Amino acid sequence: MSFSRIFGIFHLFTEQEITSILTELPYIEHVLIEHLLDSLRELPDVHAELAQSELTVQATGRVDAKIDLHIAGRSIVLLVEVRKSVYPRDVRQVLWQLKSVQHRHHADVQHLLIAESLSPGAKELLRAERIGYFDSGGSLFLPGSSAYIYIDKPVPKTLEKSVRSLFSGRRAQVLYALLVNHEEWFGVTEVAERAQVAPSTASDVLSELERFDWLVSRGQGPSKERHLREPSALLDAWVKQFAAQRAPVLRRYFVPGLKSDALIERLGQMFDAHHIAYAVSYEAAAQRYAPFLSGISQVRVRLLPSTSTETAIAELGARVVNEGANLAVIETKSAGELLFRQNVEGVWLASPVQVYLDLLRGEGRAKEMAEHLRKERIGF
Structure with a gap:
């Protein structure tokens, strides 16, 4: 963003006043305040101007900007505090400050928290406390007595990427x-x-x-x-x-002559004999953790590939198929994906949390089974 564009938001001030403000405010605050002003001005019958008394320090904390807002003939003063990112913990830390500043003023003076990114939990807390907010993604909440504005947009890519990597x-x-x-x-x-x-x-x-x-x-x-x-x-x-996330790739097989329970027992014995790390997941594992369905048509198993994998599968009598599979294999990328598996009656099952997440990708009654597992086995 060019300096001249940022400079334009300060058109109401003298050159000396602009220089003073630019010296005080970090670059990111210029960008966020301009974005907020642009978003407000795009609303119907709304006028927003940056007030001269911007860099005010209240007894309870700093106000980074003061905006005179006019909506359908009614006037509201916004006291703006700028932060880089806000999470629920941050909201609880500053909530008393925001409310204190707000309550010192007339009802038509409101406090607004703006940030590059606001987590969904932070937004929820701020809405519950009727504290206004704005983020770089364009989400805006303004719970005024004379005007109520709520615009919810996807979280900024920076926050989305950070959360996804977690x-x-x-x-x-x-x-x-x-x-x-x-x-x-x-x-x-x-x-x-x-x-x-x-x-x-x-x-x-x-x-x-x-x-x-x-x-x-x-x-x-x-x-x-x-x-x-x-x-x-x-x-x-x-x-x-x-x-x-992208669903895992399944290698589908048909093992003749074995129903699901017998197939689970047999593949457990075979994989153990060949020292293959594995964990049964999806419906077959959920049924062992917390019985729900009368029958399971397919066994899905995660395993760590090794030189013995193909040998063990061949000894099972499994053959590759496109339809009618009763065995599906998911090859893991590391041993870490099999952490917290549990040995139940001689068979390794993926952790209940992993099974729950896998079921949510399943078909048929898998999602019902997932909720049953969460209630009966996971417990939260």
Whole structure:
């Protein structure tokens, strides 16, 4: 964005006043304030101007901009605070300040929090407290007494990318470790060991989760411990991200003469004999964790490819098919994808969390089965 374009929003001021404001405000604040003004001016019968008394410091905190807003003949003064990104934890930290500033003024003076990115949870909290907000994606909430504006747009790509990376790769292994052990307190080193990741990776993930206000902590320094107080919120967020990810590639086989229970037992014996790391998932695993369906037509299994994989599958008597498969194989990229599997009656099953997520991609009554598993086995 050019300097001249940013400069244009300050057309109401003298050259000396503009220089003073530009010296005080960081570049990103110029861009966000201009974006806010543009968005307001695009609304019907709305006029918005940047007021001269912009850089005001209140007793309870800084006001980065003051905007005179006129909507259908009614006037509102917006006191704007700018932040780079806002998560639920940030909202709770500043909420008392925003409300205090707001309550010091007339009803037609409102506080507005603007940021490059506002997480969905932060927006929800701000709406509940009737605090206005705006982000770089164009979402706008203005709960005025004389005008109510609510525009909800997709989260900015920067936040979307950050959240998406949290639920993939080695970072996802940390999430599995937290959900599987959600009732425990743990340090960075402990969770890193359980998730089989570097302590730096575990630390990064824990910091991100704290920003979402899903963790609580106690202690300081090396002895600091965390506890996942919102496992349900974390899993719900994962479900949304999981739905957007590409479904895994399935290798389909037909094994003659074996129904699902016998097939599970047989492939478990065969894979163990050939030292192949595997975990049964989807309906077949869910049925063993929390019975729901009267019968299972297909067994889906995740396994870590090895030189023995084809031999074991051949010894099962499996043949490749395009239709009518009763066995589907998903080849994992690393051993980390099989973490937290459980041995149930001699067969390795994927963790209930993994099975739940897999079922949400399934067909038929898989989604019903997923909710049954979450209620009966996962418990949150």
